[in-house]
Amino acid sequence: MAHGQSERERASIAPPAVALTAEKNERRKVLVKGIVQGVGFRPFVYNLAESKGLSGFVTNSAAGVEIEVEGKSAELSAFLRELENFAPPLASITEMRVEKIPAKGASGFKILASKQGEKIATLISPDVALCGDCLKELLDPSDRRYRYPFINCTNCGPRYTIIDNIPYDRPNTSMKHFPLCSDCDREYHAPENRRFHAQPNACPDCGPKLSLHKPDRSEILTADPISEIVRLLKLGHIVAIKGLGGFHLACDAENDEAVKRLRARKHRDEKPLAVMVQDLSSAQKFCQISDEEARALCSAQSPILLLKKNGTGLPESIAPGNSQLGILLPYTPVHHLLMQSQLQAAVMTSANLSDEPIAIDNDEAFERLGQIADYFLIHNREIYLRCDDSVAAFWAGKLRLIRRSRGYAPRPILVQSKGETVLAVGGELKNTVCLLKENQAFLSQHIGDLENLDAYNHFQKTSAHLQRIFEAKPELLVHDLHPGYLSSHWVSEQPEMASLAVQHHHAHMAACIAEHRLQGEVIGFTMDGTGYGTDGTIWGGEVFIGNECHAVRFASFEPMPLPGGDAAIKAPWRTGISYLMKSFDGKLPELPFLPEHNTEMVCDMVRRKFNSPLTSSAGRFFDAVASICGEKKSVRYEGQAAIEFMQKADGLDVPPFEIDFGKVGHVxxxxxxxxxxxxxxxxxxxxxxxxxxxxxHKTLVAYFTAMANEARSETGIKTVVLSGGVFQNYILLEGLVSALLKQGFEVFSHEQVPTNDGGISLGQALIGRAYLKGDYRGITT
Structure with missing residues (x-):
């Protein structure tokens, strides 16, 4: 302002007033698909809209979450941006459609009741670990849920294992038997509350209860069952504890006698047992833990994580002959209460006899575990579906799932293609099933080995449950080529359904292609223990060129006799003798391990080709070499000889053994x-x-790198996928990935699904989709 100007003078030089027009409101219709129900998504939308001064509504429907929102353009843009980028921790948005519609002039934002009767397209959240907010309340003496063992909110707790149908509302879950008290009901209906529409919401007045029992089912009356359980564990007893997806068998991990007693009763001689500890600092007392491993261990998924022992603390009987421990942190309120006590570490292993599925029902637990557990800690909330703990490891720079179950299933794997619905039923070992619907592959939780009626029933129930909760009727059933598998048998009993048999190792390769949404042909290394080949022999060391539509068997290991078939898998010394015979023109060289065994019997079987099928298996190659080196006479669990032999290695800065190449036909x-x-x-x-x-290990890296280079030279393909249980060998995986990257290859290996047979149902499903499109041409040898 110029010094001395009057008001009149200033007014005479001011610009003329401009008439302002109020900005009109706009309205958007939004459909959000993904894991957006039962995870606090609607209150998040409500509070976000309120913060922007927007009007409209949000509702659950069978298609996902539907939103109509109205306000100024800038606020709408900010709302949509934050909706996509700041969703609740358990939410996962797979698709968001936004449509501009006429404004309605309504005021206020509302949460409407769920819609019914439409085609199902929503997803279900996996069960996840207790969140930090609930943990604080659990341990707060002033909170009304202090030490309540079923505390949860929209950000944590049970989901998949308690749901029977869609939409995910309380009447469709096992919580339907527990009417909400007035306090919980207020929380459930208050959008600003962390428990708004948390279907498992409960408190000591209205929710599930714990009780302690003897094996004869008689109840032990106690005001604090968990404190009593801790006392019993410290005395050396074995306790069956009902959790999220089934029962655990627990004992004091520091008590060597208790661990050995548990092994004997469970018939689990040497396979490592998982150990639960209180927190990360407790885990670091027993294991070496990197930053990446710490994040995985503390994640909402809370898997059992394989970690390198630091050489102190726990008895060798927990993981005999193994340099790693399977460690997990508490993920339910019961676990936290147990581990907040004087208990430093507890064995937490699946509650079953070896090869059986875990127990989930109280009556079932008493019947099946009565000769194993001294006491039972049970509750009265039903578990609708078995779901084991997931197992993971951090290898070659990535978190790898070894068993994909609690915390991950049934979160979908997004695939490249869309098309007809397919149900793939996996193989015999580490069975999973996969429902492929549009571009989402719903891989089930780990079902296990289909070797008994209980496991087979679990398989059937899981297959039906997936189809029901995702309202999907498959056009095709896909199974393994092996006619003797129970999963293949089940398909044969569905005569009204079209079916397709798929070669095991092609499914392995296709699973890696599906997981990484690869297009075009790849060089596929599929290395495992056993798979039925198209020529009637046992495959397991294969190099393919192709994709989900077609594969050429480019290379394999030299076929070798497997004396006794499956018997040689349990007694790898048989395989070692066989490989020696074939390598030394029918004679056995003098080696330290040979006098301990009945070599003549095996030699005679190999000479006469009696019960000695040929195999190209990489897993059996490992067994043979381990036994020749005198490392393992017999195995107590799958892959034990190879695992313990791997852990002897101290690096790859060594020369490989001699290698050479041959050819049979085009292979x-x-x-x-x-x-x-x-x-x-x-x-x-x-x-x-x-x-x-x-x-x-260096020899295998040399072989595989040479084959990759030859395949690239012949085809121009530079994309490599690695699949099969042998790639759970982290020394081989890391060495091969490094070598291939140095040679200029793009290398893909499994992360979201297991590289073992737990992932083949995904590959089967992708191949089935190609078959329905008329693109499947099988395998060329």
Missing amino acids: RLMMIQPVIVSLVKAIREGESASRLSSRF
Whole structure:
């Protein structure tokens, strides 16, 4: 303002007034698909709209979450941006459609009741660990849920294992038997509350209850069952504890006698047992933990994580002969209450006899576990579906799922293609089923080995449950080529359904293609223990070129006799003798391990080709080499010889054994004979077990890298996928990935699904989709 100007003078030079027009409101219709029900998504939308001064509504429907929102353009844009980028922790948005519609002039924002009767397209959240807010309340003496063992909110707790149907509302869950008290009802209906529409919401007045029992089912009356359980565990007793997806068998992990007693009763001789500890700092007392491993351990999924022992603390009987421990943190309120006590570490293993599915029902637990557990900690909330703990490890720079179950299932794997619905039923071992609907593959929780009636019933129930909660009727059933698998048998009993048999290792390759949404052809290394080949032999060391539509068997390991078939898998010394015979022209060289075994019987079987099917299996190659090195006479669990031999290795800065190549027809062979001859020479020269193991791993890396280069030279393909249980060998995986990257390949290996047989149903489903489109041409050898 100029000094001395009057008001009149200032007014005379001011610009003329501009008439302002009020900005009109706009309205948007939004459909959000994904895991958006039962995870606090509607209150999040409500509070977000309120904060922007917007009007409208939000509701659950069978299609997802529907929103209509009205206000100024800038606020609408901010609302949509934050809706997508700041959703609740358990939510997962797979699709968001926004449509501009006429404004209605309404005021206020409302949460409407769920819609019914439409085609199901919503997703279900996995069960997840107790959140930090609930944990604070659990341990707060002033809170009304202090030490309540079923505390939860929209950000945590049970989901998949308590739901029977869609939409995810309380009447469709096992919480329908527990009417809300007035306090819980107020929380349930208050949008600003963390428990708004939390279907498992409950408190000590209205929710499930714990009780402590003897094996004869008689109840032990106590005001604090958890404190009593801790006392019993410290005395060396074994306790069956009902959790989220089934029962655990627990004992004091620091009590060697209790651990051994549990092993004996459970018939689990040497397979490692999982250990629960209170928190991350407790885990660091027993294991070496990187930052990435710490994040995985503390995540909402809370898997059992395989970690390297630091050499202190727990009895060797927990994981005999193993350099790793399976560690998990408390993920339910019961676990937290147990581990807040004087209990430092507890074995938490699936409540079953070996090879059976975990128990989930109280009556079932008493019947099946009465000879194992000394006491039972049960509750009266039903578990609708079995769901084991997930198992993971951090290898080659990525978190890898070894068993995909609680915390992950049934979150979908997004695939590249859309098309007809397919149900794939997996294989015999580590069975899972996969429902492929549009571009979402719903891989079930780990079902297990289909070797008994209980497991088979679990398989059937899971298959039906997936179809029901996602309202999907498959056009095709896909199963393994092996006619003897129970999953294949089940398909044969569905005559009204079209079906397709798929070769095991093609399914492995297709699973990796599906997970990474790859297009075009790839070089596929599929390495495992056993798979039925198209030529009637046992495959397991295969190199394919192709995709989900077609695969050429480009290379394999040299086929070798497997004396006794499955018997050789449990007694790897048989495989070692067989490989020696074939490598030394029918004669056995003198080696330290041979006098301990009935070599003549095995040699005679191999000479006469009696019950000695041919195999190209990489897993059996590992078994043979481990036994020749004198490492393992017999195995107590799948892959034990290979696992313990792997853990002898101390790096790959060693020369490989001699390698050579052959050919049968169009299939190249990675010859086994020169490796075995070179190995025997090294043993006789006194090389250590660690050096022998390191050299063998280096040999496999050399073979696979050579095959990849030859395949690229012939086809121009530079994309490599790695699948099969052998790639759970982290030394091989890390060494091969590094070698292939240096050679200029793009390398893809499993992260979201197991590389073992737990992932093949995904590959089967993708192949089935190709079949329905008329693109499937099988395998060329």
